[in-house]
Amino acid sequence: MTALGTRLGALGKFMPNLANFSTPQPAGPPELKVRDVVSSYGPIEALHGVSLDVAPGEAVAVLGANGAGKSTLMRSISGGMGPKSGRVTFCGVDITYRPPNQILRLGMAHVPEGRQILVRQTVEDNLLLGRMIRKDKAKAAEDMESVLETFPVLKEKLRQMAGELSGGQQQMLAIARGLMADPKLLLLDEPSLGLAPALMEDLSQRIQQIRKERGMGIVLVDQNVFMAAELTERAYILQTGNIISEEKSSDLLGNKELLSAYLGSQRA
């Protein structure tokens, strides 16, 4: 895209143009390609040209220290912010400047960092909102059951206001809501934040299980290298806005040098 085109595309984020009114149809398998994405907050550049690939059904981790740009990368992929330059394609469609609602309809759900739930609605309504875009209502109801099985706490509190949940329970609700959209690719930003240790272990097993059942792809951002190693096949290491390395997740825990130098983990 030319510079002008990019600018116009960025405008499209805020002033829907005609091309962006219609939801794109998937033109290929649910494969994510990120090419040379540069994102900035005002004049502060947070990503300096990041490229990565996620094959259909693959689970990939993005690891890095606080401030490396992980959450920015996730937002740039899922339409939360328009990158300055670069290109993101999903299902063979260019989604670089598509709004998040269309990207979700293509099959990519983003569970953002920090419990972005609707605190003044019930747990049930939060979950129902997650499946709003789906047309297969019967299947959706089935999925609701299975999601509630995955997170039994939510089943107990179905009629309570989401704001009354504790911090960790709100985190579970956010993940559950993401799953309700039946995504082909799930972006998880710090899912383990504020979860009790036993639950964390549990969570990665449950996500693993859902992944197997549905053949869903995952992009995981987390401080917890254990979770990344267990849940994903590959890991990209992000440092101050650049991808500096790509690793097999199974090697992560053995690679002490990498862990201590870039991820600040001393637990392996």
Next chain:
Amino acid sequence: MARMGGGPANVPRALQLFEKPLVPFLLFLLPIFFVPQSLSHITIIPDASSRALSLATSAAIYAIVAYGLGMLMRFAGLPSVVHGALWGTGAYTAGIVARDWGFTYWQALPLVIIVPAIMALLVGFMALRTHGIAFIIITIALGDFLVLVGNNDPLGTQADPFTGGPFGLVVSGRPDPVGPWNFNSAEHMYYLALAILFITIGIVYLISKSAFGRRLEAIRDNEDLAKSLGLNAFLYKILIFTLTASIVGVAGQLFLYHTRAIQPSLFNTFSFIQVLLMVVMGGLGVLAGPAVGAWLVTFLPEWLSPMGLKDPNHQLIARGILLMAFMLLAPMGVVGTVKAWYLQLRNIYLRRQGLRPTTVAPEAVGVPTFGTAVVDSTDGAEAVAVAAEATHSVAARHRANIARPTEFGEPLLVAEGVSKSFAAVLALRGVDMSVRKGEILGIIGPNGSGKTTMFNCISGFLPVTEGTVKWRGAEITNWPPDRVARHGLVRTFQQAMLFRSTTVRRSIQIARESLHAIGHRETAQLDFPDNVDGILEFCDLTPVADQPAAMLPYGVIRKLGVALALSTHPYLLMLDEPAAGLNDIESEELGNLLLRARAAGVTLVVVDHDMPFLMPISDRMIVLDAGQKIVEGSPEQIQADQRVIAAYLGERFAKMAADTIQQQQQAGDR
């Protein structure tokens, strides 16, 4: 990287001078100050220089009112509509005492300051308990009520002898001479209005530079965080509310003497929207904003008529279109936008010169309440990387010197049988907890077990349903949170809480100054720095000191939260999940920071799920489950306890925690 040090060091001297808030302000306002005779020039009104003068006087008076309202919006985030009526109160007070008691302008001045202030106290006690839309509605209602009192004319037959009813009041004469100055011409009135305007602007400037102003901004940005640092939010809000009422009261008196006649309808909500417009159009966060806004709004019709828009209706339409254009193109206000453009040009210039533009702290630009932050900086991520590097070495340096106490002092905090129910849910069921001086108490428990609720009940953010909380021997159950904090019991929050519109350094300054905030205050004698730079250094925040707080990454925000709480010199610090979202190195640094704080004399209660972080630093731990304390003991006892493993830790993490503690002990033995 050297740029991290401080202000805009790379900016040439001449530009630095220009970037002081008062200088561009004077450049904006100098013309109107010196040339009233040639006002017809500036205002493009062909012949009527007396009309221009009259309009300019109006503009100056409106500007005073706009500053009064703007102050309230800028420092407290409260768009009050009742200030229209308070403005009228000033005018009516002056008019009534002049008519009935023969008071001169200057004799009435103290009353004009006091009466609206008393009114504002009464109004404020009601309105300031609310936020947002409720606040606006209440101020509209109270404002209309006051205007109705002014009208006091149910049948339209007889003017009320006190207020003059809908016909209002008139004054004859002008302010008496004071020393060498007399005020017997329109031009003199203009200068009087300008003088008062400049005094008002001086007050705004001084407040923006004072601890009072910083506290107000802190309360506006994040009331809960401000309370947790011991600031009495309500008191500060009512102070600024009253002060601004006095300012608009003085403007009211001027307005009366300028127009010679007033009616209640001049001060109703609809008329007052004009003032709101001036504030927003000029720009809220910039010193010259409301004045420029007042002149623009006042002279706009005059500028439109020579352009062929003689018909007042057409003028109204043109004005509406212009206003919309202004709001769309310059949401930060005219002055704010000019300033943003200037900064962009400056930075382009600096880049051409091969210099790196520096971060402009929000307070230097003005608070961008209605727009995006004007922040220019080199790579934020890079700064954080530098911070990480620096903090790592600092942490390593400190670790050697940390001694762990073996004996602890008297109990500081004793909670007995604390219960809390939300509607049908029992979140806490009779929890006992005591914290002794000098210890670090860890609290763990499954999600939803009541840990945060316990914090909220102790720190006064939630009322306790049953039970008592004793603090250093005295009962503090259900005290307001700021009072609890002022007695040296300070807590942090699970969410990332920060003062959004300011820098790390200034946030710390606000917290440190809260030591001297209004209200009784007890602080611990700590072996801990008492100046901002010292605190920044102690908490490893020096490398990010001049970053806007809102742009920090999550982990650094958490550390800032701890630093803010520490700055208040608490006896006891309660931390809610301080290590959430930190990686291992970062959480180890945080652990070291907490140990250093303890060595300085702070007692700590820490809730966290990160066992490798919490276990090594805790002297004692409490486990909550479903609102009850199930186990209490040393970290070693806790991690071996089968109930805890089943309810909370899980097998793998229990083992991991054990390993970590063992490693730490080995490291300690070496």
